[in-house]
Amino acid sequence: MTTASLSPFRLSTAYCLYAPESYTRATPEVRAAVVNGCGPGGWKLDLVPDTIWFLDISLCCDIHDWMYVEGETIEAKEEADRVFLNNMLRAIDAAGGPKILQALRRHRAAKYYNMVHLFGGPAYWLGKNSSQNLTPSIPLT
Ligand SMILES: [Ca+2]
Numbered sequence: 001m002t003t004a005s006l007s008p009f010r011l012s013t014a015y016c017l018y019a020p021e022s023y024t025r026a027t028p029e030v031r032a033a034v035v036n037g038c039g040p041g042g043w044k045l046d047l048v049p050d051t052i053w054f055l056d057i058s059l060c061c062d063i064h065d066w067m068y069v070e071g072e073t074i075e076a077k078e079e080a081d082r083v084f085l086n087n088m089l090r091a092i093d094a095a096g097g098p099k100i101l102q103a104l105r106r107h108r109a110a111k112y113y114n115m116v117h118l119f120g121g122p123a124y125w126l127g128k129n130s131s132q133n134l135t136p137s138i139p140l141t
Pocket residue numbers: 035036037038039040041061062065
């Protein structure tokens with residue numbers, strides 16, 4: 001069972017997220033070396049919040065980060081993206097609260113999913129492409 005911070009509406013509730021076995025078995029030190037919450041990490045200014053309407057989803061993002069590093073196929077990327085969405089929805093359901101707040105959180109979760117689904121390819125494939133398939137970009141004149 002995995003626990004994460006919840007919204008102010010249900011602070012003591014624990015809930016389960018899906019994570020691959022390799023993630024659950026990894027030591028905290030190994031996980032910390034691989035994951036960095038929501039967004040690309042390493043930037044001075046992280047523009048991707050770890051919360052959606054006061055709900056901490058950083059663990060959902062960490063699991064997604066892990067699956068991106070571990071995956072090697074487009075199917076694995078799509079699974080990582082689906083797991084990310086489903087984990088956010090699990091967290092939202094567990095947090096409860098007013099229906100309007102849950103709706104706002106689901107809307108934001110859908111935005112996060114669309115961002116990684118549509119624009120996460122370069123991050124997913126970083127360092128995975130064979131050098132024989134890479135070609136220099138054409139210099140701009
Ligand atoms: Ca991240």
